[in-house]
Amino acid sequence: MMMELAPWASFLAVVLATALVLVVTALYRRNRKSYKLPPGPRAWPVIGNLNLMGPLPHHSLYTLSSRYGPLMSLRFGLVPVVVGSSVDAARSILKTNDLAFIDRPRTAAGKYTAYNNSSMLWSPYDDYWRQARKLWQTELLSTKQLKLYEHARGEEVSAMLRDLHAESSSSSGAAVALSDHLMMASLNVISRMVLGKKYVVKGSSGSSEDTTTAEEFGWMMEELFFLNGAVNIGDVIPWLNWLDPQGYIGRMKRLSKVLDRFLEKVLDEHDERRRRDGEAFVAMDMVDKLLQLADDPNLKVPITRDGVKAFTLWAMTELLKKPEVLTKATEELDRVVGRNRLVAEGDIPNLPYLEAIVKETMRTHPVAPLLTPRQSREDTSVGGYDIPAGTRVLINVMAICLDPSVWDKPMEFRPERFLGSSVDVRGQDLELLPFGSGRRMCPGHTLGLKMVHVTLANLLHGFHWRLPDGVAAEELSMEENFRMNVLRKVPLEAAAEPKLPAHLYVGP
Structure with missing residues (x-):
């Protein structure tokens, strides 16, 4: 009996996971509407703009910035991303607002290759x-x-x-x-x-x-x-x-x-x-x-x-x-x-x-x-x-x-x-x-x-x-x-x- 139920259970899990993704994406979009974000391409559900990234991401982003401008808004999966592609954008992020942007994202690389984010590269600002x-x-x-x-x-x-x-x-x-x-x-x-x-x-x-x-x-x-x-x-x-x-x-x-x-x-x-x-x-x-x-x-x-x-x-x-x-x-x-x-x-x-x-x-x-x-x-x-x-x-x-x-x-x-x-x-x-x-x-x-x-x-x-x-x-x-x-x-x-x-x- 359990062997017969397993496929249905797997199918139900996929349906629930898909529904959860759609709900989270909808909530994400609703919560973001209150912000005046930089221009950028429309994001797909779940994957965001990952489909626009080629094997050389800096080239992909360079091409996109020529269309959307030197300060561009994207989404990688469910993560909001902003890309600066000009001297003025770099100055605002790295100089004027350095403390606001000084933190690092938590990544698997930081966890597994840097002793749980304890390296200079991935350590949070603390x-x-x-x-x-x-x-x-x-x-x-x-x-x-x-x-x-x-x-x-x-x-x-x-x-x-x-x-x-x-x-x-x-x-x-x-x-x-x-x-x-x-x-x-x-x-x-x-x-x-x-x-x-x-x-x-x-x-x-x-x-x-x-x-x-x-x-x-x-x-x-x-x-x-x-x-x-x-x-x-x-x-x-x-x-x-x-x-x-x-x-x-x-x-x-x-x-x-x-x-x-x-x-x-x-x-x-x-x-x-x-x-x-x-x-x-x-x-x-x-x-x-x-x-x-x-x-x-x-x-x-x-x-x-x-x-x-x-x-x-x-x-x-x-x-x-x-x-x-x-x-x-x-x-x-x-x-x-x-x-x-x-x-x-x-x-x-x-x-x-x-x-x-x-x-x-x-x-x-x-x-x-x-x-x-x-x-x-x-x-x-x-x-x-x-x-x-x-x-x-x-x-x-x-x-x-x-x-x-x-x-x-x-x-x-x-x-x-x-x-x-x-x-x-x-x-x-x-x-x-x-x-x-x-x-x-x-x-x-x-x-x-x-x-x-x-x-x-x-x-x-x-x-x-x-x-x-x-x-x-x-x-x-x-x-x-x-x-x-x-x-x-x-x-x-x-x-x-x-x-x-x-x-x-x-x-x-």
Whole structure:
């Protein structure tokens, strides 16, 4: 008998669920009519405007904003969303009303990959976040702390150049996989600064109990960035969470276990050194400092990396497409640095054209084209429109970077636009926001800029670069992969020819 009733029970559950959805949607619409919302497309029941989002949401939102305006109202599932796509909208949200929009939405990614929203990225605006932000600014990523690790950054960049030199010399001018070398340099710098040593080694058979392979660590970081940027259906249609139709929550749980196992191993090693050294203990890295500063010695700190790899790859791509820009950059490096040494961080202030290339790359290929969503804490007015409390707020950085009212010929890659310009990337100039702005601005932006500048400078200074044989500039793929940050869809390969004395490529 129970076997016969089961289909009817399932059918009844579907009917009741559908009725509940329609009732909630109707109530939602009725309650929203009292607000003067920004213009936007009509939303479907249940799914809202999710049907308008393609695989590259920043492009979809850019297209919609051209029709509905720089401040646009949408709905993702049952969640109200407002998108700012202009300098004025960004200023209102990130500056004028920063406190009103400083909160973060509660997401599955924050729950499963950030220890229940305890990371700087997903933590709500509360005492915990304010204390964490203060620690990042004054202890973990202060000017003094970054200076202490300048040697580590220099050593890893030198090691990257050594490996590139060896590969390019043995391949007789064949293309090298630049992305692989950049990944190792980035992972090793972050590993040494945050964890105290290289926990990442090359090769699938090179790992031991206290290390992980580049492939394993790379997988953890790729999953972390993808899952923290993806739209999980259960976040916007809550009763679908248990179904996990996209499989994202399952992936988050798996990643959480792998990350936690790795971090526990790291923390155990640091705790053991603290116990062994006793009163003579000296903090050597960020984990040491966190364990000193935290009340709980078992605090788990999610590991993130900045956009070094992505910035540099996009810059190299544009330079390979524009040989005249590459020539100007190398001429500047030869004039300022010479051919008898590598580029040091202290050289960067004397390389204005290189800095212009970095800024133009951040404008034409913003690694975070959509800033991590904020959530309004209270009813707020922006540009004459109401934004109710609980609204998810997005800033489309890409739309601002392509705004012809802000940039002359915005589709062109032209570093010269920044020569003599006071426009900076540190959050004060709203037309260029690679790291965001306001209290929620990326705390690692100074480290990111140092790594981008010194890595790109040494790549250009140490090698003659060209496209692989048979590949024309117009054939070079510029497709993107969307995550929390945006990377090239097709890995960059280029031919490299060493141009400095051989002894300079001998890394640590």
